[in-house]
Amino acid sequence: MKSAIFFLVIVAAALAAVPDRPQVQAQLLDSNQYLCNNCFFGASKYYYCFEADKKILIGYQKTPVLNWKDPASNDLTKLHKSWKPWNAEGQTIPLRYDTEHIWVTRPDGKTVRLKQDYATDIFVNSSQCRSAVKKTD
Numbered sequence: 001m002k003s004a005i006f007f008l009v010i011v012a013a014a015l016a017a018v019p020d021r022p023q024v025q026a027q028l029l030d031s032n033q034y035l036c037n038n039c040f041f042g043a044s045k046y047y048y049c050f051e052a053d054k055k056i057l058i059g060y061q062k063t064p065v066l067n068w069k070d071p072a073s074n075d076l077t078k079l080h081k082s083w084k085p086w087n088a089e090g091q092t093i094p095l096r097y098d099t100e101h102i103w104v105t106r107p108d109g110k111t112v113r114l115k116q117d118y119a120t121d122i123f124v125n126s127s128q129c130r131s132a133v134k135k136t137d
Contacts, residue, residue, distance in 0.1 A: 021096045026052035028091055030126040036065040047122050048114060049129035050102070052095060056132035059102040059114030 030049045036042035044065050050057045096103045102114040123129035 021098060023094045023096055024052050025092055026050040026057070026095045028093060029056075030123040030129045032122045032124065034122070039065040041066055047117070047120065048102075048104075049123055049126060049132070050093075050095065051128065052097065056128055057095075057097055057102055057116065058118055058120075058129065058132060059116045060120070061112060061114050 027050065028048060029051055031047060033044060033046045036044045042065050043062050045060045045062050047058065047060045050059075093104060095105075097116075100116055102116060104112050104114065106112055118132060118134045121130065121133045121135060123133075
């Protein structure tokens with residue numbers, strides 16, 4: 001029994017850990033979102049485009065949504081603070097990344113994992129971000 005609990009603790013720690021990659025400074029070039037309006041347990045996607053290490057990184061955060069009166073609100077964030085979308089305050093931010101994810105830190109110190117996605121053409125303010133999108137036919 002003790003070994004099973006120990007194994008579960010090790011697996012949980014490994015899954016929750018931020019990769020052992022150096023933290024780099026990145027510039028937020030653009031952001032946009034697909035909001036779930038009039039949702040009863042739907043999901044919104046928040047996309048971010050960064051320039052880091054002379055590379056363009058695009059990632060999104062998918063958050064559960066419950067709203068029906070105000071399409072810009074999410075009543076679930078009152079119950080679960082981690083479902084609040086990451087807000088990029090300032091233009092230069094520290095982040096870590098690998099081939100699948102980007103990790104950024106919220107102002108409260110919590111780490112947010114963004115899933116990399118280069119197939120969605122959602123950016124309107126940055127030609128660098130649009131050129132990094134790989135459209136599939």
